[in-house]
Amino acid sequence: MAAIDLSSPYSPARSSPAPLSARRSLHLLLRRPRRPTVRCSLDAPKQPQGPLAAVAAEEAPATRKECYGVFCTTYDLKADEKTKSWKSLVNIAVSGAAGMISNHLLFKLASGEVFGPDQPIALKLLGSERSLQALEGVAMELEDSLYPLLREVSIGIDPYVVFEDAEWALLIGAKPRGPGMERSALLDINGQIFAEQGKALNAVASRNVKVIVVGNPCNTNALICLKNAPNIPAKNFHALTRLDENRAKCQLALKAGVFYDKVSNVTIWGNHSTTQVPDFLNAKINGRPVKEVIKDTKWLEEEFTKTVQKRGGVLIEKWGRSSAASTAVSIVDAIRSLVNPTPEGDWFSTGVYTTGNPYGIAEDIVFSMPCRSKGDGDYELVKDVAMDDFLWERIKKSEAELLAEKRCVAHLTGEGNAFCDLPGDTMLPGEM
Numbered sequence: 001m002a003a004i005d006l007s008s009p010y011s012p013a014r015s016s017p018a019p020l021s022a023r024r025s026l027h028l029l030l031r032r033p034r035r036p037t038v039r040c041s042l043d044a045p046k047q048p049q050g051p052l053a054a055v056a057a058e059e060a061p062a063t064r065k066e067c068y069g070v071f072c073t074t075y076d077l078k079a080d081e082k083t084k085s086w087k088s089l090v091n092i093a094v095s096g097a098a099g100m101i102s103n104h105l106l107f108k109l110a111s112g113e114v115f116g117p118d119q120p121i122a123l124k125l126l127g128s129e130r131s132l133q134a135l136e137g138v139a140m141e142l143e144d145s146l147y148p149l150l151r152e153v154s155i156g157i158d159p160y161v162v163f164e165d166a167e168w169a170l171l172i173g174a175k176p177r178g179p180g181m182e183r184s185a186l187l188d189i190n191g192q193i194f195a196e197q198g199k200a201l202n203a204v205a206s207r208n209v210k211v212i213v214v215g216n217p218c219n220t221n222a223l224i225c226l227k228n229a230p231n232i233p234a235k236n237f238h239a240l241t242r243l244d245e246n247r248a249k250c251q252l253a254l255k256a257g258v259f260y261d262k263v264s265n266v267t268i269w270g271n272h273s274t275t276q277v278p279d280f281l282n283a284k285i286n287g288r289p290v291k292e293v294i295k296d297t298k299w300l301e302e303e304f305t306k307t308v309q310k311r312g313g314v315l316i317e318k319w320g321r322s323s324a325a326s327t328a329v330s331i332v333d334a335i336r337s338l339v340n341p342t343p344e345g346d347w348f349s350t351g352v353y354t355t356g357n358p359y360g361i362a363e364d365i366v367f368s369m370p371c372r373s374k375g376d377g378d379y380e381l382v383k384d385v386a387m388d389d390f391l392w393e394r395i396k397k398s399e400a401e402l403l404a405e406k407r408c409v410a411h412l413t414g415e416g417n418a419f420c421d422l423p424g425d426t427m428l429p430g431e432m
């Protein structure tokens with residue numbers, strides 16, 4: 001059995017690379033000032049649940065060895081033939097972990113389909129006071145799923161604790177835009193969340209943490225986050241536009257009558273909003289330019305573009321809630337595109353910091369562009385894509401929207417007073 005230091009606020013498996021004899025445990029991590037980690041069981045008899053469990057345990061003597069359930073079992077992985085070739089533990093932080101997208105994503109992460117069957121992971125789940133109880137439920141479901149690669153689960157409400165040593169941060173939690181709410185108000189409320197989380201990542205995450213911002217408006221949230229994390233390379237921050245790319249591939253496949261694995265080189269340019277530009281000029285079907293395969297230019301310019309831009313809203317009308325499962329799949333795709341080499345000749349779309357971009361896009365915003373990866377978690381921009389007037393005109397509109405969003409959050413990026421002059425038709429894909 002691994003020795004357990006209950007006087008330490010951190011678990012023995014916390015540092016990375018973790019010893020392979022790492023303890024599998026479920027922690028409950030609460031607000032600063034940091035407290036001793038509480039190891040508790042979600043089904044422990046006579047133990048209070050939720051925040052009370054932490055309080056009760058905190059009052060307990062430091063030597064009290066409370067530990068229940070499967071996450072407290074100590075495994076000597078070296079002794080297990082199957083795990084001899086496993087890599088070091090990877091710490092993955094997820095915010096909005098009790099939300100709908102996370103409810104799909106966490107199980108994919110734990111199954112091994114994202115990082116691979118030889119990659120043990122620790123999940124560090126960020127919620128809030130309002131979601132802590134639900135977060136415990138999520139942790140219980142993870143517990144009951146018996147994933148061999150899931151070595152550690154922590155839940156908490158303080159990003160400075162939950163993001164400690166995170167090597168990936170999947171930032172999903174954000175307030176949804178309610179009826180009658182101005183987009184500027186949404187930018188401000190969510191911007192504050194991402195400013196705080198950027199600061200927390202800057203303070204406690206791995207220096208090379210890769211950050212994928214999902215919570216909307218994700219491009220500008222990503223910009224706010226990176227501006228508040230000056231010690232982390234700006235290049236490491238992404239805004240999720242992979243769902244838009246997947247939606248575009250699906251529409252092109254439908255129109256051409258092919259399966260969607262025949263569609264490649266699809267770029268989403270710009271903002272994850274209704275100004276996004278799905279690029280059919282450079283996209284390919286069966287290795288041939290889309291325009292050679294789909295001769296209906298009017299459809300490409302009008303219907304295809306609009307369908308992709310508004311897909312999220314149509315789905316909400318039908319389903320009554322926003323895309324959650326397909327968003328989780330697209331987060332998986334986005335991560336896999338960074339940890340696996342991009343197939344020869346192809347690329348993927350992701351919203352990245354524009355500094356030094358070769359396309360003439362305004363500097364200092366987060367803009368979706370075509371990228372490639374060697375599979376090391378990093379990426380490079382694809383430089384040789386064609387541009388025409390149709391594409392460029394629309395790219396400039398999305399750029400203008402992002403520049404307006406940026407002016408609106410200047411108070412959160414350290415660039416002075418905010419001035420909000422957002423274009424009237426600015427909308428998220430999920431809005432109609």
Ligand SMILES: NC(=O)C1=CN([C@@H]2O[C@H](COP(=O)(O)OP(=O)(O)OC[C@H]3O[C@@H](n4cnc5c(N)ncnc54)[C@H](OP(=O)(O)O)[C@@H]3O)[C@@H](O)[C@H]2O)C=CC1
Binds near residue numbers: 096130
């Ligand atoms: N980029 C993309 O392609 C897509 C982005 N999205 C965006 O992802 C985000 C999450 O979506 P989804 O999981 O479906 O949403 P849910 O409503 O299911 O969950 C969102 C989570 O956000 C958290 N949250 C943070 N701050 C607030 C707040 N002020 N008020 C209310 N909730 C808050 C809540 O968790 P807690 O209480 O724990 O903080 C909640 O669990 C949304 O912003 C959505 O617009 C959705 C689809 C596609």
Ligand SMILES: O=C([O-])CC(=O)C(=O)O
Binds near residue numbers: 243311323429431
């Ligand atoms: O607007 C939303 O919350 C949903 C969204 O981003 C999408 O479906 O692309």
